[in-house]
Amino acid sequence: MKTRKIGALASAALLMLGVAACGSSSKEKGSESSGASSGSKTLVGAGSTLVAPLITGDWIPEYQEKAKVAVTYGPIGSGGGIAQITARTVDFGASDAPLTEDEFKEAKGVVQIPWALAATDVAYNVEGVGNELKLTGPLLAEIYEGKITTWNDSKIAALNPGVKLPAEKITPVYRSDGSGDTFAFTNFLSHVSPQWASKIGHSTTVSFPVGIGGKGNSGVGADITNTKGSIGYIAIAYVLANKFDYALVENAAKKFPVPGIPSIEAAAKTLKSIPANNEATIVDPPASAPEAYPISTFTYALVPLKSPKADLLKPFLKWAVTTGQEFGPKLDFAPLPPEIVAADEATIGKIES
Amino acid sequence: MRRGLTDRIGDPTLRSLTTLASLAAVALLVLIVYKVFDQAGEAFSHFGLSFVWESEWNPVTKQFGAADFLYGTAVTTFAAILIAAPMSIAIALFLTELAPRQIRRPVGVLVELLAAIPSVVLGLWGIIVLSPVLLKTIEPALKSALGWIPLFSGEASPVGLLPAILILTIMAVPIISAVTREVFETVPGDLKEGALALGATRWEMVKMVVLPYSRTGIVGATILGLGRALGEAIAVTMVIGHTEHISANLFGPADTAASRIASEYLGATSSLQISSLAYLAAILLVLALVVNMIARLIVRRAHPKIPTTPGILR
Numbered sequence: 001m002k003t004r005k006i007g008a009l010a011s012a013a014l015l016m017l018g019v020a021a022c023g024s025s026s027k028e029k030g031s032e033s034s035g036a037s038s039g040s041k042t043l044v045g046a047g048s049t050l051v052a053p054l055i056t057g058d059w060i061p062e063y064q065e066k067a068k069v070a071v072t073y074g075p076i077g078s079g080g081g082i083a084q085i086t087a088r089t090v091d092f093g094a095s096d097a098p099l100t101e102d103e104f105k106e107a108k109g110v111v112q113i114p115w116a117l118a119a120t121d122v123a124y125n126v127e128g129v130g131n132e133l134k135l136t137g138p139l140l141a142e143i144y145e146g147k148i149t150t151w152n153d154s155k156i157a158a159l160n161p162g163v164k165l166p167a168e169k170i171t172p173v174y175r176s177d178g179s180g181d182t183f184a185f186t187n188f189l190s191h192v193s194p195q196w197a198s199k200i201g202h203s204t205t206v207s208f209p210v211g212i213g214g215k216g217n218s219g220v221g222a223d224i225t226n227t228k229g230s231i232g233y234i235a236i237a238y239v240l241a242n243k244f245d246y247a248l249v250e251n252a253a254k255k256f257p258v259p260g261i262p263s264i265e266a267a268a269k270t271l272k273s274i275p276a277n278n279e280a281t282i283v284d285p286p287a288s289a290p291e292a293y294p295i296s297t298f299t300y301a302l303v304p305l306k307s308p309k310a311d312l313l314k315p316f317l318k319w320a321v322t323t324g325q326e327f328g329p330k331l332d333f334a335p336l337p338p339e340i341v342a343a344d345e346a347t348i349g350k351i352e353s
Numbered sequence: 354m355r356r357g358l359t360d361r362i363g364d365p366t367l368r369s370l371t372t373l374a375s376l377a378a379v380a381l382l383v384l385i386v387y388k389v390f391d392q393a394g395e396a397f398s399h400f401g402l403s404f405v406w407e408s409e410w411n412p413v414t415k416q417f418g419a420a421d422f423l424y425g426t427a428v429t430t431f432a433a434i435l436i437a438a439p440m441s442i443a444i445a446l447f448l449t450e451l452a453p454r455q456i457r458r459p460v461g462v463l464v465e466l467l468a469a470i471p472s473v474v475l476g477l478w479g480i481i482v483l484s485p486v487l488l489k490t491i492e493p494a495l496k497s498a499l500g501w502i503p504l505f506s507g508e509a510s511p512v513g514l515l516p517a518i519l520i521l522t523i524m525a526v527p528i529i530s531a532v533t534r535e536v537f538e539t540v541p542g543d544l545k546e547g548a549l550a551l552g553a554t555r556w557e558m559v560k561m562v563v564l565p566y567s568r569t570g571i572v573g574a575t576i577l578g579l580g581r582a583l584g585e586a587i588a589v590t591m592v593i594g595h596t597e598h599i600s601a602n603l604f605g606p607a608d609t610a611a612s613r614i615a616s617e618y619l620g621a622t623s624s625l626q627i628s629s630l631a632y633l634a635a636i637l638l639v640l641a642l643v644v645n646m647i648a649r650l651i652v653r654r655a656h657p658k659i660p661t662t663p664g665i666l667r
Contacts (some may be wrong), residue, residue: 049619077619079627097622106624169508176595178412178620201413204620212512212606213595215616222480226488226511 043312046074047081047094050180050235051116051299051333055094058327059320067319069312077178078204085110085302091309092317093302096180097204098279111351112300113344114280115321117334119264119296120184123244124231125224126151128166132258134159136250137192137284137294143231144172144189145196146210151229159250166229173223173232176213178204184283184297185233191284192294233295236260237332253290263293264334274343296334303351310353317348389638392631395624404632410597410613412622417629419610419636421599426609426637429514429589430582433521437582438575440522441529446559448530449537461534468527476591479520484511484592487519492604507602512594514603517612520588525578532577532652536570537563539656573652580644584637586611610637 045055052075060071076084078095085093086107099112122135129151139155142148148155152165175182186202200206212227214220217238224230224244231247236259239246248256257263270285270292278300285292301320307313321344325335336344396404396417407418448461492509499505540563548558564571586609594606595616610633621627 077621079621079623080619082622083624083627095622100623103623171510174595176590176616178617178622182620203413204622205412205617207409207411207413207597209598211596212510213616214512215590215595219480219591222484223511226480226484 041068041312042070042072043091043309043316044072044074045081045092045094045301046076046084046090047302048078048096048180048299049075050096050118051094053331054116054324054328054333057331059324062324062327063316063319067315069316071316078180079178081302082107085304088304091303091307091313094300095302096297096299097183098277098298098300099302104277107302107304109305110302111305111347112278112302113317113321113347114278114298114336114340115301115317115324115344116299116328117264117268117282117296117336118180118184118299118332119236119259119293119334120181120233121236121239121244121259122231122247122249122295123224123234123239124247125228125245126166126168127228129163129245131245132256133163133245133247134250134256135247137188140249141189141193141196143170144174144208144211145199146172168229171227171230172208172211173220173227173230174208174211174213175205175217175220175233176215179216180204180297180299181217181233181235182206184295187281187297188283188295235332240332249294251287251290251292251294252284253287253292255290257291257293259293259295261329261332261334263291264296265337267292267294267296268334268337268340271337271339274339278343278347280340280343298340305351306353307351308353310351314348314351317351318345321345321348386638389631389635392628393635395628396632397628399625400629400632404629405636408597408599412617412626415623415625417626417632419633421597422608422610422613422633423636424599425514425593425607426583426611428607429517429521429593429609430579432514432518432603433525433582434575434579436518437522437525437529437578438571441526441533441574441578442571444526444530445533445537446563448534450555450559450563461531465527465531467523468531472524472585472588473591475520475523476588479516479588479592483516483519487511487516487604491515496604503601504603507600507604510594510604510606512592513605514593514607516592517589517607517609518603520592521582521585524585524588525582528581529574529578532574533567533571536567536574536652536656539570540566569651569655573648573650573655576644576648576651580641580648583644584611584641586615590616610634 052073055073060073064070078097081093081095082099082103084090099107099110104110122140124133135156136159139148149170150167151170152167157165183202183204186200186206190197190202200209212223214223217235220232220234221238221242221244224232246259248258250256257266266289267282267285270289271280271282274280280298282296284294301317303313303317321336321341328335400407400417404417404419405423406420408420409416409418410421444464448457452460488509488511492515495505496509544562544566545558548562553561589609590612593608593612595608596606597608599607614630614634618627618630621630
């Protein structure tokens with residue numbers, strides 16, 4: 001009897017100790033980052049899934065080899081990345097959407113650094129139409145608003161003389177999970193359609209009035225494959241790998257560039273000035289760039305200006321926005337334009353311990 | 354007799370380790386519930402209880418309401434149970450009363466093995482196999498036969514309520530049938546033999562002895578299946594099509610609370626959105642705990658010897 005009591009007491013005490021330990025350690029993390037490990041050469045990051053293949057597939061092994069700094073990255077999603085860097089539980093966060101003013105305020109002294117450039121394609125599954133159907137931004141907005149409902153709509157036909165369009169229902173497909181692709185696509189639609197901007201807006205998830213959602217690029221891909229008459233936006237690498245038919249989307253110069261690294265770079269070249277918060281937007285680039293693809297987006301690293309790991313963080317970020325860009329194209333990320341790299345380097349210079 | 358050192362410390366060590374493990378599990382449940390409610394705090398103070406019946410869900414305008422997802426959860430769960438319950442009762446009857454002895458065990462094990470299929474695999478099967486069949490064959494057929502009912506009047510679509518319902522049915526069947534089978538096995542042989550001796554046919558025996566004797570157990574088993582269907586996220590996310598707009602159409606896209614949390618949490622960009630997802634999680638958590646407790650109570654009261662988790666999950 002006695003032993004039972006003692007055992008129970010002991011284990012209860014142990015448990016309380018354990019809980020107390022967990023509680024206090026998570027609080028400490030909030031205030032002084034992963035301070036305990038600041039002696040070892042490691043960086044911890046978390047956030048965006050869009051940029052994850054580039055970070056975990058190429059940057060981390062290359063950088064570890066070169067600089068002998070271990071970097072770990074958790075692709076927990078943009079929202080998670082923002083939350084974690086705000087709480088300072090990681091050394092850097094990553095987000096596909098630039099921070100809002102409120103988020104900047106809440107994150108107290110976090111800056112954003114555009115560090116990868118990705119594009120989104122419009123793919124479709126319509127029999128007998130062939131590849132490279134021509135579409136415009138306002139038309140895409142009307143399709144995703146449910147105003148244009150069949151493929152043989154006169155507006156689509158007018159853009160594609162000679163193409164035999166079927167009288168098939170259009171099924172718009174979108175991403176059900178929050179994603180940088182949704183951000184890029186809806187940002188583009190908001191730019192070209194005032195109606196879209198006021199009614200639906202842009203974000204990593206928006207409330208689409210019509211259509212069906214697929215989880216991840218592969219979910220959207222499966223929906224497009226399964227559904228005749230479907231149209232969907234999807235990461236460019238995915239379109240090429242699955243040999244989907246893709247649309248040529250009209251840019252401001254009234255041209256229809258083929259989506260790809262050259263046309264994304266052409267869009268990036270139109271960037272003239274970068275605002276103080278580094279929020280760079282190249283959707284719907286100006287008419288002065290006839291070769292520019294209109295739907296692409298920057299994805300951001302989020303770092304605190306005061307970081308106990310500044311001496312490790314700064315070289316890593318600098319490497320990522322310069323040498324690191326060489327690994328982008330094989331994953332269909334376009335290299336950053338020099339203006340962005342310059343702005344990034346200036347911002348990185350401000351980080352201190 | 355002198356005891357060795359290991360003998361003397363063995364018992365207390367065993368006791369404290371096992372107690373610790375059990376207390377940790379209890380503490381974990383409490384902490385999880387606390388954390389979910391804690392996270393939901395911001396959304397709760399923002400939207401209050403109206404969150405439950407508001408149907409606008411828009412991350413851009415930061416308006417969040419759960420009505421559409423709770424509706425989706427209710428429809429998919431109840432429809433799945435509506436199909437799964439009779440099917441499971443039939444399976445259980447077959448396995449306890451009708452099947453030849455040699456095949457009872459293998460068939461029973463196979464049915465229970467359905468519960469062992471990881472839900473993500475079922476979801477994948479849903480996308481690759483089920484969706485195209487529904488889209489090309491079943492939904493058009495249902496529409497032409499029953500199109501006058503609003504439920505079956507919509508356009509055929511590869512993702513939507515129907516595939517989600519069918520996937521949930523597949524998940525619920527092994528649970529309901531396993532528990533129901535055990536309930537049927539508790540029916541005293543004397544009663545059954547008595548009925549047969551009085552000249553009842555097999556069907557009359559089932560109708561007049563087995564089913565009445567097992568009624569409460571069947572209800573409990575069904576509610577257990579309901580609990581399973583209620584919380585399933587990943588397989589549903591893969592086939593339901595994610596929309597914020599309620600429609601009576603069974604073919605069209607919808608969303609459930611669990612699936613919304615699974616699909617949106619990673620991409621959530623505002624703390625209010627994350628908090629709203631936690632609010633949704635809190636509602637789901639309470640529902641699931643209540644449903645499970647009710648089911649356990651019912652089964653335990655009617656048939657105290659029956660474990661309430663089926664074989665494979667035991």
